[in-house]
Amino acid sequence: MFYSAMAEPSASGNTHPTYRQTMLDKPTYGHPGPAPSAPALRQVLAEWFDAISFWKDRTRLLPAAYAAYHFATFLVFVWFLTTHFSIASVLTVLLCACFIGTVYNTVWYHRFGSHQAFKFRSVWFARxxxxxxxxxLREESYVIPHRIHHAKSDEPGDPYGPHLGWLGSYLATETQQKTNRNLTAAEYERLVKSLEHVGLMSNTYEHYRRTGSVENVWHYFARVVFVHLFWGILAWAAAGWWGVWAWISGVFLLSFMVRDFNYRGHSALTGTHKPGEPVNQFVYGLIAGEWHENHHQYPRLARSGLAWWQVDAPYWIIRAMKVCGIVSQCNSQVPPARFQPSDAQIVV
Ligand SMILES: [Zn+2]
Ligand SMILES: [Zn+2]
Structure with a gap:
């Protein structure tokens, strides 16, 4: 469905929605969405059920499966920390979550996938x-909404953030997977090109229209199986089944933190920011290098920690990969202008 409310007149005088505005399907509470107050609980739940309603639309199987996976890892997390509670188990789960958050959330999804703040020497390193x-979470399900998030930050139309309330923002990981399958072939080509650096096996336009996924679904399925074997065997080799449960618990904790961060990273908790503005949260900066206020000022930088005390482990990893020759180029110079005009170069 197109966002008719956002339609703009074209040069020829016809009315059509711009490309960026048609990337995601329209939320059930309307577009651009409720503002300034958050949607009511009933609206949040209705939108989430719509996003996972595979019985109405089989393309919603992907977000439904992701929600089921999140819940399954939650059960493992609760079971593991109640039946195997110890300082060692708590610390291991925390360390696993920090490792995944730093390497895969910040370096991979965020700085590389969404912002192309650095370049790999070969697409095989990306693979x-x-x-x-x-x-x-499919890379496109992170990258596409995140680019809209930067373009619409603090405004209605932002796929997640304080304007949706904590639960609305938490459940946005599913609702932001509602893609618009009515893109034109040319729009779809641009979308594919904007994700090329990630190294996906892309669907044809016809398959995209059928599945709502840019990535070939079998390719995604194969790597989900592979990644569980890969990390499962490593965790088992390190600490037996205890290690496997600790790892899965870490996957849950990290996913929980990312969903929470999507709300908290923009909250006015310090009292010095307007509601909805990005905030440098100390905890999320420390564990995953997400100094979000800095990041919104310089979205294409490969680093977010700008003050000496703002620890930025993801940047150290990117620098180390540059020294090893895995990364060929990274944006590390803070631009002289305080605010970047936009992230237009990479927003599709
Ligand atoms: Zn943000
Ligand atoms: Zn960003």
Whole structure:
């Protein structure tokens, strides 16, 4: 469905929605969405059920499967930490979550996938990240909404953030997977091109229209199986089944933190920011290098920690990959202008 409310007149005088505005399907509570107050609980739940309603639309199987996976890892997390509670188990789960958050959320999804803040020397290095990404959220499901998030930050139309309330933002991981299958062939080609650096096996236009997924679904399925074997065997080799449960618990904890961050990273908790503005959260900066206020000022930088005390482990990893020759180029110079005009170069 197109966002008719956002339609703009074209040069020829016809009315059509712009490309960026048609990337995601329209939320059930309307577009651009409720503002300034958050949607009511009933509206949030209705939107989430719509996003997973595979009985009405089989393309919603992908977000439904992701929601089921999140819930399954939650059960493992609760079971593991109640039946195997110890300092060692808590620390291991925290360390697993920090590792996944730093490497796969910040370096991979965020700085590389969404912002192309650095370049790999070969697409095969990108594929190594793709095939070992334990979060299992399809890269397009992170990248596309995130680019809209930057373009619409703090405004209605932002796919997640405080304007949806905590639960609305938490459940947005499913609702932002509602893609618009009515893109034209040319629009779809641009979308594919904007994700080329990630190293996906892309669907044809016809398959996209049928599945709502840019990535070939069998390719995605194969790497989900592979990644569970890969990390499962490593965790088992390190600490037996205890290690496997700790790893899965870490996957849940990280996914929980990312969903929470989508709300909290823009909250006015410090009292010095307007509601909805990005905030440098100390905890999320420390564990995953997400100094979000800095990041919104310089979205294409490969680093977010700008003050000496703002730890930025993901940037150290990118620098280390540059020294090893895995990364060929990274944006590390802070631009002289305080605010970048936009992220237009990479927003599709
Ligand atoms: Zn943000
Ligand atoms: Zn970003």
């Amino acid at each position: 190594a990240f793709l095939w070992t990404n334990p979060i299992c």
